[in-house]
Amino acid sequence: MDHRPDKITLEELLRLKRAERPREDFWVKFEHQLREKQLTALLERRPWWQAMPAVLGRRTYLPIGATAVLALTLVVVRYSATAPVAEIRENPAGARVARLNSASRAPRAEAPVAAPQVAAAPLRAVLPLSERMPDRTADLTPWSAPRSEETPSSKTIAASLARLEQVEPDLAHAVRSGSLAGASARAQADSAQPVVELAGYSSMASKRSRLLAQLDDRRFTPEPQAPELVRERLARRLADSDFNDGFGRVGLERGGVSLRF
Amino acid sequence: MNLSRVFARTIVTTPERQQEADSDFAIVRRVQAGDVAAFDQLIRKYRERVFGVVYNLTSNREDSADLTQDAFIKAFQAINRFHGQSSFFTWLYKIAVNTTLSHLRKNRLRNFFSLEQIHPGSETQFVDELADKNGTDRGMYLRELQEKLNEAMQKLSIKHRTVITLFEIDGLSHAEIAQIMECSEGTVRSRLHYAKQFLQGELEKYLR
Numbered sequence: 099m100d101h102r103p104d105k106i107t108l109e110e111l112l113r114l115k116r117a118e119r120p121r122e123d124f125w126v127k128f129e130h131q132l133r134e135k136q137l138t139a140l141l142e143r144r145p146w147w148q149a150m151p152a153v154l155g156r157r158t159y160l161p162i163g164a165t166a167v168l169a170l171t172l173v174v175v176r177y178s179a180t181a182p183v184a185e186i187r188e189n190p191a192g193a194r195v196a197r198l199n200s201a202s203r204a205p206r207a208e209a210p211v212a213a214p215q216v217a218a219a220p221l222r223a224v225l226p227l228s229e230r231m232p233d234r235t236a237d238l239t240p241w242s243a244p245r246s247e248e249t250p251s252s253k254t255i256a257a258s259l260a261r262l263e264q265v266e267p268d269l270a271h272a273v274r275s276g277s278l279a280g281a282s283a284r285a286q287a288d289s290a291q292p293v294v295e296l297a298g299y300s301s302m303a304s305k306r307s308r309l310l311a312q313l314d315d316r317r318f319t320p321e322p323q324a325p326e327l328v329r330e331r332l333a334r335r336l337a338d339s340d341f342n343d344g345f346g347r348v349g350l351e352r353g354g355v356s357l358r359f
Numbered sequence: 360m361n362l363s364r365v366f367a368r369t370i371v372t373t374p375e376r377q378q379e380a381d382s383d384f385a386i387v388r389r390v391q392a393g394d395v396a397a398f399d400q401l402i403r404k405y406r407e408r409v410f411g412v413v414y415n416l417t418s419n420r421e422d423s424a425d426l427t428q429d430a431f432i433k434a435f436q437a438i439n440r441f442h443g444q445s446s447f448f449t450w451l452y453k454i455a456v457n458t459t460l461s462h463l464r465k466n467r468l469r470n471f472f473s474l475e476q477i478h479p480g481s482e483t484q485f486v487d488e489l490a491d492k493n494g495t496d497r498g499m500y501l502r503e504l505q506e507k508l509n510e511a512m513q514k515l516s517i518k519h520r521t522v523i524t525l526f527e528i529d530g531l532s533h534a535e536i537a538q539i540m541e542c543s544e545g546t547v548r549s550r551l552h553y554a555k556q557f558l559q560g561e562l563e564k565y566l567r
Contacts, residue, residue, distance in 0.1 A: 128406065
């Protein structure tokens with residue numbers, strides 16, 4: 099009795115494919131053709147892009163690539179770091195202000211990055227404000243009354259001098275020709291540098307110098323008749339560093355000195 | 360021994376395969392050193408297996424001969440890039456399969472059979488028994504089975520055909536097929552399962 103079924107499995111059927119083989123003479127022809135192709139492949143010049151995978155695959159080229167990336171990074175970092183310096187050089191005034199600031203504030207070690215931003219602003223804005231009076235910034239603007247304008251105090255003083263001249267001409271002459279130069283010289287010595295150079299000073303020194311400069315501007319020309327004693331006192335008080343921190347504006351009004359705090 | 364060689368050893372599992380891979384790598388080293396004639400040993404050793412893979416993928420003996428030769432030429436040209444990351448035959452199979460798949464994609468519409476003769480042997484014994492039992496001529500029955508099988512194979516997609524060819528006909532492992540096809544073993548198993556189901560449906564008449 100035959101127990102084999104009359105059908106087969108898929109695996110058996112697929113194994114049939116293994117038996118599909120060429121005859122021996124096929125391999126002779128195959129080898130001959132392969133030899134010809136091999137020689138042709140050896141002789142023919144391959145396009146350059148076919149050699150790229152081999153070139154890129156070599157381990158010796160990896161350090162070259164890494165070096166190139168490193169060099170590129172250095173160039174980028176160098177040029178990005180020098181950009182603010184170039185900006186400062188384009189603005190000489192700003193550079194000067196930055197230099198003065200750095201000279202006067204060396205112990206405080208302010209960040210150098212702020213220099214170009216400060217340089218672009220007007221000089222008045224560059225001047226450092228008092229840290230103790232941050233809310234009085236507006237009051238610190240210089241008082242710029244015209245020199246030729248006659249103030250009420252000057253009129254009063256002029257009238258007093260006229261009366262004094264009528265009563266005591268010698269005394270009046272002495273007052274008129276009195277040595278205001280002494281007070282002037284002392285005040286000038288105490289006054290600060292020109293306004294531009296004030297930019298480099300500290301907040302307290304710059305404010306004091308600025309106020310003295312204002313006084314120096316209009317001390318003699320608009321009110322030549324002002325009493326010498328008043329001017330001397332004023333100059334002495336303004337020269338006092340403890341005093342000038344408390345007020346923001348100085349003015350002569352009706353024969354007296356007005357201070358605005 | 361570098362890491363790629365260690366990895367290759369994990370892929371090549373059986374000792375016979377490992378021994379074969381080592382001897383192949385020694386020959387490859389000679390070719391890389393300039394001994395071009397040593398490559399002929401590799402050609403003679405693998406030409407039938409490579410031809411079998413290509414033939415089972417194309418079902419055309421003339422195309423298979425050309426594609427097998429092209430695969431050997433490519434392997435010879437790229438021999439300096441082989442550093443033993445896998446066994447040589449896996450690397451060669453990969454070149455042959457890729458060459459064949461590229462050819463099949465280019466000539467998708469030009470598809471006709473040119474089948475080899477089936478050599479009698481252990482694989483065809485069951486055909487003799489079946490032909491005797493059914494009272495049909497052996498040659499005709501065998502020819503019919505061959506045509507139906509190749510038709511069903513050609514209905515499979517290229518990837519499914521490749522997987523079932525490498526696994527069932529060439530006897531490669533899942534890991535080796537995954538390495539050749541550059542996919543996971545799970546994908547190989549999945550494709551294999553689908554391909555078998557499809558073939559069973561197509562050849563239902565001849566299968567038990």
